[in-house]
Amino acid sequence: MAKIKLPPVPSNPLSSPKRPGKEYGPSGARGHAAEAGVSAVDWIDERTSLSGGLRWAMFRKVPKGTNWFYTLGSATMFAFLSQAVTGVFLAMYYDPSATRAYESIQYINNNVFLGEFVHGMHRWGSSVMVILIFLHMGRTFFFGAYKYPRELNWVIGVALLVMTMTMSFSGYLLPFDQRSYWATIVGVNINGTGPLVGPYLSEFLRAGPYFGATTLSRFYAIHMLMVPGAIAALMGFHLYLVAKLGTTAPPWIKAKGPEKLSEEKVTVEA
Amino acid sequence: MADRKEPKSKYTADRQTPGAFEGETVTRRRAMVVAGQAAGGVAAAAFVLPALGFAMGPIFEKEDQPWQAVGKVDEFNDQSYVPRTITLVAGIGDAGKSTVYIRKYNPQLDTEPRDEYNNYIAISTLCMHLGCPVRFTAAAQRFICPCHGGVYDIVGKVAGGPPVRPLDRFYTRLEKNAVLIGPRFSVNSELQRFSPRDPGEPLDGVGQYLYPSRPSMRKIPGT
Numbered sequence: 001m002a003k004i005k006l007p008p009v010p011s012n013p014l015s016s017p018k019r020p021g022k023e024y025g026p027s028g029a030r031g032h033a034a035e036a037g038v039s040a041v042d043w044i045d046e047r048t049s050l051s052g053g054l055r056w057a058m059f060r061k062v063p064k065g066t067n068w069f070y071t072l073g074s075a076t077m078f079a080f081l082s083q084a085v086t087g088v089f090l091a092m093y094y095d096p097s098a099t100r101a102y103e104s105i106q107y108i109n110n111n112v113f114l115g116e117f118v119h120g121m122h123r124w125g126s127s128v129m130v131i132l133i134f135l136h137m138g139r140t141f142f143f144g145a146y147k148y149p150r151e152l153n154w155v156i157g158v159a160l161l162v163m164t165m166t167m168s169f170s171g172y173l174l175p176f177d178q179r180s181y182w183a184t185i186v187g188v189n190i191n192g193t194g195p196l197v198g199p200y201l202s203e204f205l206r207a208g209p210y211f212g213a214t215t216l217s218r219f220y221a222i223h224m225l226m227v228p229g230a231i232a233a234l235m236g237f238h239l240y241l242v243a244k245l246g247t248t249a250p251p252w253i254k255a256k257g258p259e260k261l262s263e264e265k266v267t268v269e270a
Numbered sequence: 271m272a273d274r275k276e277p278k279s280k281y282t283a284d285r286q287t288p289g290a291f292e293g294e295t296v297t298r299r300r301a302m303v304v305a306g307q308a309a310g311g312v313a314a315a316a317f318v319l320p321a322l323g324f325a326m327g328p329i330f331e332k333e334d335q336p337w338q339a340v341g342k343v344d345e346f347n348d349q350s351y352v353p354r355t356i357t358l359v360a361g362i363g364d365a366g367k368s369t370v371y372i373r374k375y376n377p378q379l380d381t382e383p384r385d386e387y388n389n390y391i392a393i394s395t396l397c398m399h400l401g402c403p404v405r406f407t408a409a410a411q412r413f414i415c416p417c418h419g420g421v422y423d424i425v426g427k428v429a430g431g432p433p434v435r436p437l438d439r440f441y442t443r444l445e446k447n448a449v450l451i452g453p454r455f456s457v458n459s460e461l462q463r464f465s466p467r468d469p470g471e472p473l474d475g476v477g478q479y480l481y482p483s484r485p486s487m488r489k490i491p492g493t
Contacts, residue, residue, distance in 0.1 A: 098362035181365060186400040186417065192468040195480040200329055202468055207328040209466065209487040212359045212366070214328070 056243065063249035069143070070247060072136035077235060079129035083167075084232075086122040087224060094174070096220035098213055101176035126168055133164055145248040153241045156234055163231050170223035173216065184219070185211060333486045335453040340372060343447055346390060348374035351406045356440075356451055369395045370440060370451060371406050371413075379425055382461045387441040387493060390449050393426050394438035401469040404437065413437060427459065434472040436461065441490060455489040465489045 045051045062070075093112055095104040108115040137157065140146050146154035173184040188211075192202035207214040249255075282290035282297055289298075340354040351371035359366030371393040375384060380391065393413070395403045402417035412429060413422035421430040426437035436459060441452035456464045458473040465483030467473065472481070 098365050176365075182402060182417075186402065189401040189469045192481075193470040196482070199468060199471065199481055199484055203329045203484055203486060204326060208331070208359075209333050209484065210358050210366075213362045 057239075060243060060246060062247055063253065065250045065253035066247065067250065069139045069250075072132060072139050073242070076129060076132040076136050077239075079125055079132050080231065080235065082125050083122060083129060084228060086118050086125065087228075089118055090122055091224060094220075096174070096217045098176070098216050101174065101216055105175045105177075126171060130164060130168060133161055137161065143248060143250055147248075150241070150245055150248075153238060153245070156238050156241070160231060160234055160238065163227050163234070166227050167223060167231070170219045170227070173219045174223065176216065181211075184215075328486070330485050332488075335487070337443070337445075337450040337452045339445075339448045340370070340392075340451050341449055343444065343449060346372050346374050346449065348376035348379075350408055351393065353406070354451075369403065371395065372442070372449065372451075385493065386443060387452075387490070389444060390442040391425075392440040392442050392451050394440060394454060396438055396469055398428075398433040398435050398437060398469045399431065425461070426457075427461075434470060434477075435459065435467075435474070438466060441493075453490065454487070455493075463489050463493055 041051075090108065093104060093108045093115065095101060105119070108119050110116070140154065140157065169184075169187055172187075173180045188202045188205050191205060192198045194201065203209060205215075205218070206212065207218050279285055280295045281292075282294045283292055287297055338356055340356060341352075346352050351373045353369050353371055355367050356370050357366055358368050373391050375389055375391060380388070382388065393406075395405070395413075397404045397415040397417065397420050399415065399418055399420045402415050402420075404413040404415045404420065404422065406413050411424045413426065415421070415431070415433070419431040420428070420433040422433070422437050423429045426439070428434075428436060436457050438454055438456050440454050443450050443452065454466045456467045456473060458464060458478070464473050464478060465488045467481050467483065471477065
């Protein structure tokens with residue numbers, strides 16, 4: 001009986017031999033995985049045309065001299081994102097009622113796994129965001145980046161600064177300890193010193209003549225629903241204008257003039 | 271001027287709009303655009319206006335300030351203040367409580383005319399600078415604010431620091447040997463009564479008009 005020769009067994013069953021020619025598709029597990037990712041992205045892009053917009057927003061030309069100071073805006077945005085994420089998770093345990101708020105913060109700090117850490121990130125992150133937004137504002141000012149055609153972006157930035165301060169003010173009350181209680185009383189009364197509308201404004205903030213049962217929930221709603229939504233929307237518009245108008249070169253980079261400046265005799269025909 | 275355009279007629283029929291009626295001045299496209307935008311505006315107003323009213327409502331709501339007993343008449347004297355705790359806002363625990371300093375009317379100190387509401391003088395501890403709690407220091411015969419250094423004399427008039435008017439007071443009355451504390455009122459530097467204002471709002475001169483009183487809290491009429 002003649003012995004039939006067995007075909008050679010491949011050493012690794014996963015590494016199949018390459019197909020001849022690229023036109024037959026990818027080869028190997030990694031190739032298939034990459035192809036799956038590409039086709040998924042293609043599927044979305046075919047239906048949304050998002051890639052053009054992304055390329056437009058992210059692969060921009062930046063002027064010569066762009067340096068680390070230009071990252072302060074993105075840093076502020078990431079500080080905001082950090083505040084948003086930690087804030088959402090704090091809301092899972094926080095109870096905005098005058099009798100329960102302080103206890104729920106104590107519970108977050110003492111009993112919840114990583115609670116003190118997440119609370120601390122939110123608390124210190126707020127200061128970080130305020131510092132970064134002022135540095136970003138200073139960069140814009142000293143580099144002259146607020147000038148034509150970017151004035152509107154400066155105005156939006158000021159609105160974002162005001163809203164960031166509103167966030168700091170409304171968030172300060174939420175731990176509901178002695179410091180936050182009295183600081184809010186003082187802050188609301190500072191609002192009230194504005195002539196004519198001031199008294200009504202402070203009454204609106206307190207929801208009544210005294211710091212009352214709904215003041216805390218009112219501050220909570222302002223802090224986590226009204227202002228963050230407005231900040232996110234305006235931040236999107238701010239970024240759109242940055243992408244549309246481009247960034248400025250630092251003031252120490254001299255603009256290149258035309259190659260040759262020459263005087264020419266101009267004759268005006270009669 | 272032959273190149274100048276003829277002014278367009280206001281009638282769609284004259285403008286050759288297809289399907290125009292006689293005497294029609296608004297095209298149907300324009301009418302639909304206006305109607306669509308109006309419908310959107312009405313729909314938005316239908317939820318924005320009630321929500322705004324809901325948020326603003328407390329400004330126009332009268333706050334209930336019941337009279338509350340703080341002690342018997344013999345617990346108070348006309349020389350110095352006795353602190354008592356009253357409830358300004360019910361149902362929110364300590365956050366709704368406040369300290370009030372009470373003493374008997376003393377003709378040698380108090381210059382304001384006497385009536386049924388000031389047999390006992392009840393001084394609010396809300397500092398009139400920005401609302402921190404003041405404390406009466408007996409040795410100095412002064413009310414002192416810990417926040418920004420506001421100082422008031424024994425009748426609550428400003429003796430120094432940033433406060434803009436004397437300390438607020440509460441109406442008091444007697445009922446069967448018990449001293450009752452009622453609504454709060456503000457005073458100007460002559461200790462005349464005004465509807466309660468927030469701290470930081472002066473009442474002398476033009477101040478009472480720049481910082482109007484609000485519907486949520488008014489003084490007792492005629493006092």
